[in-house]
Amino acid sequence: MESCVVLRLTNTSADFEARFAELLAGKREASEDVDQIVRDILEDVRKRGDQAVLEYTAKFDRLNAVEMGDLKVSAEQIEAALTEVPAETLDALQLAHDRIYSHHKRQLPADDRYTDPIGVELGSRWTAVEAVGVYVPGGLASYPSSVLMNVVPAKVAGVERIVMVVPSPDDVLNPLVLAAAKIAGVSEIYRIGGAQAVAALAFGTQTIKPVAKIVGPGNAFVAAAKRRVFGTVGIDMIAGPSEVLVIADKYSNPDWIAADLLAQAEHDPVAQSILITDDAELADHVAGAVERQLKTLPREEVARASWQDFGAIILVDSLDNAMPLANRLAPEHLELAVEDPEQLLDKVRNAGAVFMGHHTPEAIGDYVGGSNHVLPTARSARFSSGLSVLEFVKRTSILKCNAENLRALGPAAIALGEAEGLSAHARSVSIRLNM
Amino acid sequence: MESCVVLRLTNTSADFEARFAELLAGKREASEDVDQIVRDILEDVRKRGDQAVLEYTAKFDRLNAVEMGDLKVSAEQIEAALTEVPAETLDALQLAHDRIYSHHKRQLPADDRYTDPIGVELGSRWTAVEAVGVYVPGGLASYPSSVLMNVVPAKVAGVERIVMVVPSPDDVLNPLVLAAAKIAGVSEIYRIGGAQAVAALAFGTQTIKPVAKIVGPGNAFVAAAKRRVFGTVGIDMIAGPSEVLVIADKYSNPDWIAADLLAQAEHDPVAQSILITDDAELADHVAGAVERQLKTLPREEVARASWQDFGAIILVDSLDNAMPLANRLAPEHLELAVEDPEQLLDKVRNAGAVFMGHHTPEAIGDYVGGSNHVLPTARSARFSSGLSVLEFVKRTSILKCNAENLRALGPAAIALGEAEGLSAHARSVSIRLNM
Known part of the structure; x- marks a missing residue:
């Protein structure tokens, strides 16, 4: 493969504002128009229940089941999956679970009750959502870490019933996903996916009782289905392709920064990795290091496409001038790979998560940092937050x-x-x- | 007019579960299919900006303006509106504002920063959304109290720019709405509405800078537009018709309870008022009182339609058995008009707001209680909460x-x-x- 030509901008150039605005406005998602198909599937499942889900599962996942019970994952199947997972991976999942659990415990909101100066009693009382559906994609993007990130906050919130759906196209199901579900304490698991799974969770079927809220990422069909059932049930954000913005100073190791940019790029050809630095030499070294590391990546093709089409290196005259750009980009992940990250943190307005200093690669947050990796994409950090316990509780106000x-x-x-x-x-x- | 025949259920009847389930499943909203029209309007405004908004405003609101500046409400227009509002009403608005402000101040979430047992630093940092659009309906449902309820939490959160849009069909604009906007501290006001106003806020036009989040109720066009721009901007819940559930014991005054049921019913022919009581005599007296009061209401026709089509009186053998029904109904407003409301409050799982005891009619909460009156409708209290400061802030997680x-x-x-x-x-x- 040839080497990548990545977008390079300099904030002191005359055309910078125009080109940065173009970068901001860039659409990375093909807006597949699946809405009509999804509408029909939702209606069909609402009317015919189990039978419709079975038929769509046979059609889309090539999985023939006679009844919904056959698509429910049994305790034996989960135990069998656990034996397939290496002990080291199980230990890592358990560590991740425990750290995520501890962190999210701090997010439980407190009830409030008080009497105002004229004697009126007011208050707020938080209760858990009773039943939650968690969508887990099948195939390549079937990640056990995402199971933990979606289920643990619900458990911490006190959700009694957590129903996981995960398609198993051609009968292939990632045992790691079942292991993570077991560790996190999922109540029920069904091997179904797509809009039909979203419909089953939202409307209920003869076998699957409806839930009150659906979370978890999915393809265009799942996203369209979630958008349509919003109102009947609650939904989390509509996840878009992942992105990272790394702000680095001259003390950064270019190989480390390149690795961080590529960790994002390997997710998806439409993922986006951007570097902002005040050091021209670092910019050049990172560009070179990306090129070298790309050649050794198993997912080279994906990462190269992402870097070439959506990557960017922005040179600024001062790191102070980096922060307004960062806030306009409103990145899902923001690495402050600088000597004094605290000083920049004070200026962060729009970002899903911040990774501080030279020793906090974003991947630590993906797995074992403890904070949630379900974060606002596509500039939505301007108005939304990462997944937390708050998504699984609701507040009743009190007046007396x-x-x-x-x-x-x-x-x-x-x-x-x-x-x-x-x-x-x-x-x-x-x-x-x-x- | 004839007297209403309202649905009466008894929880000890053999067919109760089936009939209650039917009540639960009842749809009160005509799902007007306006999606196609809305899609075209959104696209048009995105492409042509001001000019498209001007054309739709001329078409739908019969309001001819040459440029968007003509539709921006000036400081002089606001001052003129203030002179039209009686002093007593202005004082009431100011009292409402101050009480809403004080209550919402308590909702500001606290930042968190800590070091875990192995020395990793974690945290959460809250920041305000930078710009918010507030949709205010025109015509009959143009309520100044809703302006306060939507704007004050945003102000408390620290939102710098609050843009209000309110259509003024045939050039009619409620001066009370402008007064409330002035008291609450709205930054900009445009006399536009419908999907075109939502598009202008979400995408921006030559005159109106885009916002990051849009809140406020609207008709089917507004709701469809909000659903479609969700992702580009944040939105609040999609508001449905209002509802109240009153749980009353034998100590309740039937005239008071009837008045509360009708206060809900007068909103909308598809509003819903339900009474649950353990006292057969009270049930009969309330039914009679509703009938008597209906005849004296200016909005008799609306209230009667609502009560007749969607009202219900449910007799239970014990108030303990009322609470599971209440939680399944997940009402927007729940009045606990009983001697010991605290004991029932402990059992509330799904409700937008609870009004405690005999002296807290829901209407107090609509105006001057201090809590928010923007609450989850259509059973969505199962998974969502009333409007609060949390809707106008977002959290950035920190890992170091x-x-x-x-x-x-x-x-x-x-x-x-x-x-x-x-x-x-x-x-x-x-x-x-x-x-």
Whole structure:
């Protein structure tokens, strides 16, 4: 293969703003129009339940099952899968689980109850979602680490029923995924996928009881299905292709930085790896190191396509000028591979996760750091956060007035009700005040 | 008008479960298929910007403006609106604002930063969304209280730019809405609505800079547009018709309960008001009181349609048996109009907001209680919460390893990277360990 020509920008160039804006606006996802197909599948599963799911599974996954029970993964199948996983990998999964669990424990929100200056009692009370569906992709992107990242926060939240769906096309199922499900404490597992699995979770079938919320990444069909069932159930964000922004100074090791850029690029031809540095020499060395390392990667083709099509190296005159660019990019992952990352951290406004200093490659966060690796992609860190316990709880607000409070607040409520033309609102207050 | 025949159920009847399930499954929203129209409008505004918005505004709102600047509400227009609002109403709005502000201040999440037992630093850092769009419906449902409820949490969160859009069909704009916007501190106001307003906020136009998140209720076009731009921007929940569940005991005043049921019913012919009680006599008295009060309501027609088509009175043998039904209904508003509401509150799992005791009509919460009145409808309290400061902030997770931490955690990360077939992930760790 030839060497990559990667986009190079310099923030002092006259055309920088225009070219950076172009980079920002770049679309990395083919918007496959699968919406019509998905709508039909959802409707069909809603009407016919198990039978429809069985038929779609036979058609799309080439998996023939007579009844839904056949697609439910049994305790024996899970135990069998565990024996296939090397002890070292199981230990690593357990370590990852325990660290993720400890970190997410800190995210449990506290109830609040207080009496305000005029004596009204107010409060907020958090409760767990009762049942959650976790979508796990099949095939190459069937990652045990993602099972942990989606299931553990739900467990910490106190979700009683966690239903995992994972397609097993041609009857192939990653034993690591079952091992992770077992470690994390999934309640039920079905070998189904696609829009039909999302429909089964959202509407329920004869065999699968409906859930209240669905999380987890999937292909275009899964994403379209989640978007459509939103409202009937809750959903997490719609995951896009992964991305990393590395901000590096002259003290960075170019080989390490290159490895970090490629760790992102190997995910997907539409993944995006960007380096911003104030050191021209480092920029050149990283470009060279990427080229050298690419040639030794098993997933060279994927990583090369990503780097060539969507990678970028941006040279800035000062790292202070890097941060506004970083906040506009709003990256899923932001590595601050600099001597004093704390000083830059203070300026971070939009980023899913920050990896601090020279010894925190993003991959540590993917697996065993403890923080969640389900993070906002495609610039959505401008308005959303990574997956957390908060996605699996909901808040009920509490209001308690006594007769005296109602006399104090009532007249204003009556005035506003009348002003809005809602007389029955006003009356529900005035009737208690003998007005 | 004739008297209403409202659905009456008794939890000890043989057919109760089937009939309650039917009540639960009942659809109250006509699912207007406006998706195609909305898609075209969004695309058009994305491409042509201001000009497209101007044309749709002329077409749908019969409002001819030459340029977008004409649709921007000026400081003078706001001041003029203020003079139209009675002092009593302005005072009530200010009281509501101040109470909402105080309550929401308690919702600001705290940053977290800690060092775990092996020395890894972890953390979470909250920052405000930079720019938010608030949709306010025009016409009859143009409520100043909703302006406060949507804008105040954003202000408390620290959102710098809050852009309000409100259509003014036939040039009619509710001065109360402008007054509320002024009190709450909205940054910019445009007299536009529908899918074109959502598109302008999401994609930006020559005049309107894009926002990162859009909140606020709207009609079917607005809801469809929000669903479609989700991803480009964040959105709040898709609001459905309002609902109340009142749980009342024999100590309840039937006239008060009837007033509360009607306060919900007057919103919308597809609003839903349900009473659950263990007292057959109260049930009868409330039914009678609803009938009497209906006849004196300015919005009698709307309230009667709602009560007749979607209202229900459910008699239970014990209030303990009311709570599982309440949790299945997952109501937006739950009134616990009983002597000991605390005991029932402990059993609430799914509800947007709870109103405690005999002196807390839901309408107090709509206006001046301090809690938010934007709450999950259509059973979505099973998985979502009312609007809060959390909707206007996002969390960045922080991970910081030193060389020693990396040596401790690295091998497990490498094992998982290799197990997932992601060699570049593994290498980004191993290269730092000289492996």
